[in-house]
Amino acid sequence: MEKVLLEKKDGIGIITLNEPEKMNGLSEELVGDLLANVDAVEKDDTLRIMIITGQGKIFSAGGDISIFNRGLAGGYKYLDFVLNAFAKLEKTRKPVIAAVNGYALGGGTELTLASDIVIASEKAVFGLPEVGIGIMPGYAVIRLHEIVGRTRAKELIMSGRQFDVKEAEKIGIVNQIVPNDQLMDEAEKKARLLMEKAPLSLMLAKNIINRAIGGEDITASVHATSMFFGTDDIKEGQASFFEKRKPDFKGK
Secondary structure, three states: OOOEEEEOOOOEEEEEOOOOOHOOOOOHHHHHHHHHOOOOOHOOOOOOOEEEEEOEEEEEEOOOOHHHOOOHHHHHHHHHHHHHHHOOOOOOOOOEEEEOEEEEOOHHHHHHHHOEEEEEEEEOOOOHHHHHHOOOOOHHHHHHHHOOOOOHHHHHHHHEEEEHHHHHHOOOOEEEEEEEHHOOOOOOOOHHHHOOOOOOHHHHHHHOOOOOOHHHHHHHHHHHHHHHOOOOOHHHHHHHHHHHHOOOOOOO
């Protein structure tokens, strides 16, 4: 089974994360396939807009939990790949619409931050739970505050709490909330609206707004986030996650 699907429909490239049994988790394989399909849309002159969504009831539950066991070098390699993938998504020439069909946690929330417009189902739930398992959200720490403001970004990242779609809309992460059964119709409607605009105007507006991403900020975040893979706290975070208990962090 393909991990990511691409459907071409009336000038729109619909990209679907297709591992619902793994909660559309962002493994290197899935992210690599996502990037391959993004590149395919970029290179196809018949496609003007791309929509990213998830198969099943979850948009994406976030990063690959197996990275806990990879050590410092493995953690660095994974984070370097995934964070730069988010940056690449921001730098695509063509507009990206995220159609959030359910839970978007951790890297799932960060995937929406890398998109241009976010249409969300009324059932969507967001959150950045990384600090609860001994790490931090490497992309959100450099992007979220630009969307929601510094103090709110710090609260969301430092608390790790989940928040519903209404709050996500209120603070600017989500552009539009729609009934669950109308999600793709509304995302395609938004795509068709953008297709009426001048492609070069859309491209330049997007690139100028996103011009700061993908340089030293990504490198700094990869270095800082991968540091956690050498700590005792991440081992405790992993153990508590699988044992379904509260972690006992020591700050070491």
